[in-house]
Amino acid sequence: MKIFKQLIIIIAFALVGTVISYLLSLIHFSFPGSLIGMILMFIFLIAGVVKSKDIEDVGQFFIANMGIFFVPGAVMILNRIEVISQIWWKLIIIIFGGFIISFTATYWAVKLTLYLQDKHRRKKQETNPPVESEVEP
Amino acid sequence: MIAIFTSPLFYVFLTLCIYFLFAWLQKKFHTPIFNPLLWTIIFVIGYILLMVFVINGQLNPELISAQTEQYKAACNIFDILLGPVTVSLALPLYLNRHVIKENWLAILVASIVGSLSSVLSVWGISKLLGLERDLMFALFPRGVTTAIATEIAGILGATNYASLTVTVVALTGVVGATLGPLFIKLFRDRNDVVVGLSLGSASHAIGTSKAFDYSSRAGAIASISIITNGLVTVVIALIVNLIVR
Numbered sequence: 001m002k003i004f005k006q007l008i009i010i011i012a013f014a015l016v017g018t019v020i021s022y023l024l025s026l027i028h029f030s031f032p033g034s035l036i037g038m039i040l041m042f043i044f045l046i047a048g049v050v051k052s053k054d055i056e057d058v059g060q061f062f063i064a065n066m067g068i069f070f071v072p073g074a075v076m077i078l079n080r081i082e083v084i085s086q087i088w089w090k091l092i093i094i095i096f097g098g099f100i101i102s103f104t105a106t107y108w109a110v111k112l113t114l115y116l117q118d119k120h121r122r123k124k125q126e127t128n129p130p131v132e133s134e135v136e137p
Numbered sequence: 138m139i140a141i142f143t144s145p146l147f148y149v150f151l152t153l154c155i156y157f158l159f160a161w162l163q164k165k166f167h168t169p170i171f172n173p174l175l176w177t178i179i180f181v182i183g184y185i186l187l188m189v190f191v192i193n194g195q196l197n198p199e200l201i202s203a204q205t206e207q208y209k210a211a212c213n214i215f216d217i218l219l220g221p222v223t224v225s226l227a228l229p230l231y232l233n234r235h236v237i238k239e240n241w242l243a244i245l246v247a248s249i250v251g252s253l254s255s256v257l258s259v260w261g262i263s264k265l266l267g268l269e270r271d272l273m274f275a276l277f278p279r280g281v282t283t284a285i286a287t288e289i290a291g292i293l294g295a296t297n298y299a300s301l302t303v304t305v306v307a308l309t310g311v312v313g314a315t316l317g318p319l320f321i322k323l324f325r326d327r328n329d330v331v332v333g334l335s336l337g338s339a340s341h342a343i344g345t346s347k348a349f350d351y352s353s354r355a356g357a358i359a360s361i362s363i364i365t366n367g368l369v370t371v372v373i374a375l376i377v378n379l380i381v382r
Contacts, residue, residue, distance in 0.1 A: 072152075106339055
């Protein structure tokens with residue numbers, strides 16, 4: 001029973017997302033329905049309309065075993081095998097190159113952000129020192 | 138007799154068995170090398186080719202294509218559930234929301250820098266190697282979690298190569314979760330926020346499970362960044378789509 005209820009809630013959000021996505025496409029704005037469903041679900045969870053325990057078992061199962069849902073789509077790569085057999089080495093370069101570039105860029109960008117935030121915080125403390133320290137015995 | 142081994146139920150059974158085996162191996166040896174999605178793809182493809190050969194005594198594109206369609210039809214139930222699976226991504230976002238408030242700026246920076254550098258690197262390398270546009274668009278979301286990546290391939294009109302998107306995303310995850318820790322060692326800083334955001338943004342879910350090895354806070358931050366990074370890449374894809382069309 002619990003699993004049914006959770007499945008129904010999650011599928012309902014996916015369907016509502018699809019409907020909204022369709023309505024948006026009428027005003028020439030395309031946005032994936034499943035992502036609208038995800039954002040809606042997040043909003044409903046924050047608002048407390050849906051409790052996390054209402055979707056937890058099925059949701060955690062889906063998250064933990066997400067990979068299997070992509071297998072049929074990925075196996076279709078067999079239909080593109082002639083193309084891919086010619087460019088596989090380019091794909092390898094893109095996978096490694098792309099990872100190294102985006103990982104390094106993100107790593108240092110976050111480091112810089114934290115450093116600047118820290119500097120900003122200290123500067124603030126210098127100009128107006130925290131009051132609590134004086135009040136505290 | 139051989140028909141049993143290409144029946145829909147057997148295909149579902151086979152997929153479950155291979156996936157379960159590698160999920161178990163991954164858990165036991167605690168290494169991204171045994172990524173269940175990647176190995177299931179490889180074994181199912183091998184199995185389909187074997188069956189085509191056993192039944193027909195030869196391999197040609199049409200026979201392979203027919204058997205692949207048969208497999209797809211059998212396992213369509215997994216495909217149908219992709220929407221609900223994507224909706225479930227709201228759950229980790231919600232459960233880890235406590236780290237959003239104190240790190241929102243770093244998360245935002247990581248998502249923007251992570252997705253932009255990923256998209257630009259794919260664009261740059263593709264231009265350098267002379268890759269055709271459809272293929273380049275299929276690779277655009279290579280650093281994004283699979284559920285969002287396939288949607289991005291759809292936005293960019295690369296649905297013909299959505300299967301390639303899934304495979305490349307999985308490979309990126311495995312490469313990232315293996316190389317990421319080496320880079321962190323090289324760069325020296327093991328701050329939770331830095332480690333979580335760079336692993337999550339650059340190698341999505343597989344990188345996130347590595348981030349949990351550093352600390353639960355790093356893992357929580359990585360879980361958030363998978364989704365924010367994905368959403369920023371969706372926005373980039375929508376803009377690219379507007380420009381290209």
